[in-house]
Amino acid sequence: MRSTSVLFWRMIRLTVTVALLSLCRATEYEYLSMSWKPDMYNGGRSYVKPPQCMEIPDDLRLCHSVGYDNMMLPNLLEHETIAEVKQQASSWVPLVHKNCHxxxxxxxxALFAPVCLERPILPCRWMCEAVRDGCTPIMEAFGFPWPEMFTCDKFPQDDVCIAISQPNATEATKPTGHSPICPPCDNEMKTDTIVEHMCASEFALKTKIKEVTQENADRKVILQKRKKLLKQGTLKKKDLKKLVLYLKNGADCPCQQLDNLGNQYLIMGRKVDKQYLLTGIHKWDKSSKEFKNTIKKLKTYKCPAFENVFK
Structure with a gap:
């Protein structure tokens, strides 16, 4: 069995019998198109191209390091081209970096780049629910709902399915002594982190903060009048003058930037319903070469289309 296959089985386990595990080892990820069952997940959709097994490309950042080398296309989300997979999957890279589960x-x-087996294997329902429950608060902080295409009821709970070993209960419930940092307040000044915050935002500006108050479970962030718009998005100039942002569910989580109102900040946000949410805040540090390079990159970087994904 190939080394990639060994790494894969170390990383995940299939909730099946030893007999099925032996079958998977025997095939060594060879894909048999005659075994494809389109009604397993997508309601019987027919594909123009026959299913194929292909190498996971280096620039498919979400899954290139997942633990196996080859993926099946079309995938389990009905993406028929690798270009479509890359575009859709790139929107999820920031969530993986947040380590929410x-x-x-x-x-x-398992959905974007399913491993090549005789037949598609879906994630277990309980794993979907665990990821959903762990990551939804972070997604909501950025104004994104858990998408319908990941509705956990679609996934099997008693049939063959992909899972991972549950973490040690003692470690998982061990108190940390402090609340997790509010997701938009991640103060890591690395270029990729700031760019990810920018891409999850509709607009960005340079300004100071006038006042921060608590409103129910949120924090209300009132900006000073003087603002420099860096990314306009859907934000209208008339709205810019009286712009008020809300840190969603941010009443009890730490946000160091909101404790010091004397600094200038790179502030990002997006409109959700009738509110403007704070999706990212970073100190405007002119002395940092990394920050200067980040601002330069933001002017030309092409972000993935989040709106097409989180529906």
Whole structure:
């Protein structure tokens, strides 16, 4: 059996019998198109191209390091081209970086880049629910709902399915002594982190903060009048003058940037319903070469289309 196959089985386990595990080892990820069952997941959709097994490309960042080398196309989300997979999957990379649940990458890649087996294997329902429950608060902080295409009721709970070993209960419930940082307040000043925040935002500006108050479970962030718009998005100039942002569910989580109102900040946000949510805040540090390079990159970087994904 190939080394990639060994790595895969170390990373995830299939909730099946030893007989099926032996079958998977015997095939060594060879894909048999005659075994494809389109009604397993997509309601019987027929594909123009026959299913194929292909190498996971280096620039499919979400799944290139998942633990196996080959993926099946069309995938379990009905993507028929690798270009479509890359575009849709790239929107989920920031969520994996947030470490909201240890199974996030395995769950997503089981759908975006399913491993080549005799037949498609879906994630277990309980794993979907665990990832959903762990990651939804972070997604909501950025104004994104858990999408319908990942409705957990679609996934099997008693049939063959992909899962991961549950974390040690003692470690998982061990108190950390402090609340997790509010997701938009991740103060890591690396270029990729700031760019990810920018891509999850509709608009961005340079300004100072006038006042921060608490409103129910949120924090209300009132900006000073003087603002420099860096990314306009759907934000109208008339709305810019009286712009008020809300840190969703941010009343009890730490946000160091909101404790110091004397600095200038790169502030990002997006409109959800009738509110403008704060989706990212980073100190405007002119002395940092990394920050200067980030601002330069933001002017030309092409973000994935989040709106097409989180529906």
């Amino acid at each position: 240890p199974a996030t990458q395995v769950f997503l890649c």
